[in-house]
Ligand SMILES: [Zn+2]
């Protein structure tokens with residue numbers, strides 16, 4: 001055999017070996033032991049002023065409902081109510097005043113979350129705040145944000161003159177969140193960014209006398225393909241996540257919704273953007289129902305591996321902090 005032929009032969013063998021390795025890497029399944037399943041993860045649970053029972057009991061409810069990882073949080077603005085307004089709110093919602101002091105209440109809540117996170121061995125607990133997106137325009141209350149492991153941004157039509165945000169609005173929020181994250185180095189989640197728009201399209205059609213079944217896929221679409229590319233450019237590799245909350249289950253019966261939302265989300269997933277799943281539970285009414293994020297996540301391509309990314313990141317941050325404090 002000539003040396004050139006030998007080299008070519010060796011190169012071919014090498015290429016076959018490399019493609020096998022690549023093939024294995026492409027199709028290799030991650031260890032189940034290294035991941036939480038989707039319905040074990042709930043990264044948006046209200047557990048502060050709105051919790052229906054003492055904190056430990058509330059966590060018991062969630063654990064009995066199958067959860068193994070929780071992000072406990074509260075709406076930051078609930079701590080700014082005047083006494084009269086607060087009392088009316090408490091009696092209307094039949095709630096106890098768990099955190100009566102508007103100054104120390106926020107700090108006390110984060111301490112309660114830290115303590116329960118340390119004491120419970122049956123569930124992994126992270127703590128955070130849910131902050132209304134309008135505060136990104138109006139100014140942030142920074143002190144309590146320093147105690148959060150995660151900050152979630154509450155997106156809704158309230159900050160957009162009553163029109164539910166879509167791709168363009170989401171992108172402008174993302175740019176603001178990126179700026180805030182330069183100061184607060186914690187994972188951030190865009191809470192319920194999509195369902196408001198899908199619900200609004202449905203409501204508008206019904207109000208104008210149309211059947212929901214007459215709504216076309218294009219009417220539901222949230223992103224243009226240019227917006228998808230822009231968002232991928234902003235979020236790929238970042239620590240900013242998008243939430244797909246339990247409310248999607250009710251939208252998921254309509255095949256046109258499924259098609260539209262899959263076209264909206266799948267390219268983002270394929271490009272490497274990361275998502276979270278949640279119930280957004282405020283009380284027991286949100287529990288005891290089927291919590292099946294896999295139903296909608298599967299067609300979107302959102303895998304347990306994708307959703308475990310934030311959990312791994314949070315655990316790494318905790319581990320690093322505990323190393324530094326030694
Ligand atoms: Zn919210």
Ligand SMILES: [Zn+2]
Nearest residue numbers: 044046130280
């Ligand atoms: Zn919420």
